[in-house]
């Protein structure tokens with residue numbers, strides 16, 4: 001059973017998840033898994049080795065193309081009840097939440113630069129469907145979708161997959177970002193991220209890709225080398241709001257960004273993070289959600305994990321990035337124009 005503890009010194013929360021201790025570290029034996037795909041739980045034909053399926057998309061022949069299952073080594077449990085308690089000086093709460101795995105494709109060794117546009121669309125459709133469903137559980141206050149690719153990014157299985165962790169609280173890091181979005185909106189009546197996008201389009205020197213709905217750029221204060229942000233040009237507060245046309249555009253944007261990243265970096269480890277406005281919960285804090293859909297803009301962040309975090313980063317929460325975002329964008333642009 002997991003618990004969530006809060007650090008009085010930093011305000012940070014930690015999920016203590018003893019179940020995670022038992023998960024297999026497949027990268028230690030990744031060459032073995034590559035040789036013998038019967039060892040991979042995410043292959044077609046190995047469905048019985050995962051917990052019961054929550055969702056899947058199927059092709060015309062009835063074979064799954066994406067599949068969602070509960071994480072066997074879950075950090076949080078949907079069967080928990082929500083309860084906060086004091087433990088002497090400290091605060092802790094029960095580990096209520098959802099932890100799901102999205103198996104993105106039946107193909108074991110497929111990098112995202114080789115996904116077809118149809119695969120990207122299926123991937124996005126799967127994410128959106130799960131977010132919508134988790135919205136229905138009123139106990140859940142925040143839904144984080146993310147992908148870990150490679151050992152340096154924290155992945156323990158090679159088969160392409162993403163994860164969803166939904167919590168019964170808004171994580172402090174997201175809460176701080178919401179405050180920044182809100183402050184800016186109250187001052188200027190515009191969403192902060194749309195003004196950033198406007199500035200990036202105007203400056204032009206950090207742009208990686210652009211179409212009529214989305215723009216990909218290396219953020220001005222990138223924490224990671226070759227970090228890329230994909231953001232909409234119009235106000236969209238959460239990915240489940242995007243139209244079919246916008247989904248198609250986002251698929252193209254992702255494909256082009258990954259092609260450029262793989263072209264410049266070769267095989268690389270990365271995290272991909274989806275930032276969405278939290279689902280509306282008026283029974284929690286009605287004023288908190290006031291105008292959220294006007295100021296919180298959805299975006300995707302891709303952070304290559306070329307360098308590992310060290311003491312300074314851990315102590316200060318400040319990254320040292322050896323490559324300017326302008327230089328990174330130029331290299332990615334050159335790759336795209338090649």
Ligand SMILES: [Zn+2]
Pocket residue numbers: 037040041042043107108159
């Ligand atoms: Zn596999």
